[in-house]
Amino acid sequence: MSSTFETVAGIISETCDIPREKITPESHAINDLGIDSLDFLDVAFAIDKAFGIKMPLEQWTQEVNDGKVSSDRYFVLKDLCDNIDALVAAKAA
Amino acid sequence: MRLEYFQMVDRITRLDTDARQIAADCQVPDESPIFEGHFPGHPIMPGVLMIETMAQTGGWLVLATLRFASMPFLAQVKEAKMRAFVAPGAALQAEAELLHDGSGYAVVKGRIASGGKTAAEAEVRYRVVPFPNETLRGQMLDTARRIGVPEAFFHAA
Numbered sequence: 001m002s003s004t005f006e007t008v009a010g011i012i013s014e015t016c017d018i019p020r021e022k023i024t025p026e027s028h029a030i031n032d033l034g035i036d037s038l039d040f041l042d043v044a045f046a047i048d049k050a051f052g053i054k055m056p057l058e059q060w061t062q063e064v065n066d067g068k069v070s071s072d073r074y075f076v077l078k079d080l081c082d083n084i085d086a087l088v089a090a091k092a093a
Numbered sequence: 094m095r096l097e098y099f100q101m102v103d104r105i106t107r108l109d110t111d112a113r114q115i116a117a118d119c120q121v122p123d124e125s126p127i128f129e130g131h132f133p134g135h136p137i138m139p140g141v142l143m144i145e146t147m148a149q150t151g152g153w154l155v156l157a158t159l160r161f162a163s164m165p166f167l168a169q170v171k172e173a174k175m176r177a178f179v180a181p182g183a184a185l186q187a188e189a190e191l192l193h194d195g196s197g198y199a200v201v202k203g204r205i206a207s208g209g210k211t212a213a214e215a216e217v218r219y220r221v222v223p224f225p226n227e228t229l230r231g232q233m234l235d236t237a238r239r240i241g242v243p244e245a246f247f248h249a250a
Contacts (some may be wrong), residue, residue, distance in 0.1 A: 037197065037198070038168055038169060038198070038218070039160075040218070041196070041198050041200075041218070044196075045193075057195055057196030058194075058195025058196050059195075059197070060195045061197055
């Protein structure tokens with residue numbers, strides 16, 4: 001988790017020009033950090049590349065739009081990192 | 094091409110949504126008021142219209158992939174490169190490959206060739222949203238028929 005978060009925070013800081021110290025595991029990418037969905041696309045692509053995974057953005061977007069889950073599940077960074085770790089583990093399995 | 098009407102694609106020559114690829118012919122007109130200003134004594138296609146041509150070519154690929162259920166609007170252009178001058182009368186071949194869809198966005202890699210050489214390339218991103226009205230959807234379907242999008246792509250698979 002911690003190294004995943006460090007990588008993700010670095011990607012967000014660099015991609016969105018946000019000071020690294022403002023990014024915490026509790027940060028909500030949209031509500032707290034002000035990342036819009038277009039910029040988040042770059043973040044997502046960079047995460048995919050860094051971790052060798054493909055985040056199912058379409059499925060996640062659908063779940064949020066359908067009201068099945070809160071956007072916190074995918075946009076609060078500690079939750080996002082949990083999802084990334086799960087995808088990395090699933091790929092290795 | 095009818096530059097003044099932003100009709101950049103003349104004819105779809107290849108459309109394969111399984112391979113996520115499209116190709117199209119785009120004939121630059123011999124004359125246009127655009128060339129009077131861009132540039133006097135040295136008429137060339139404006140780079141922004143080359144980008145628009147790639148955006149429209151990729152847009153038809155997105156529309157066909159989605160079976161015209163939603164409309165892609167230009168949201169971002171990355172790494173656009175104009176590699177050669179394109180003069181009036183040039184026969185262009187535009188092509189695009191779909192790199193990403195879903196998530197409310199689509200991403201294509203676009204390219205335009207002239208005389209067998211790359212004239213322009215860019216990564217183009219679209220915000221994909223429901224058609225704002227039936228008028229636009231109807232016009233897009235009419236244009237799709239005119240430029241040769243097969244009827245099979247007009248309806249849900």
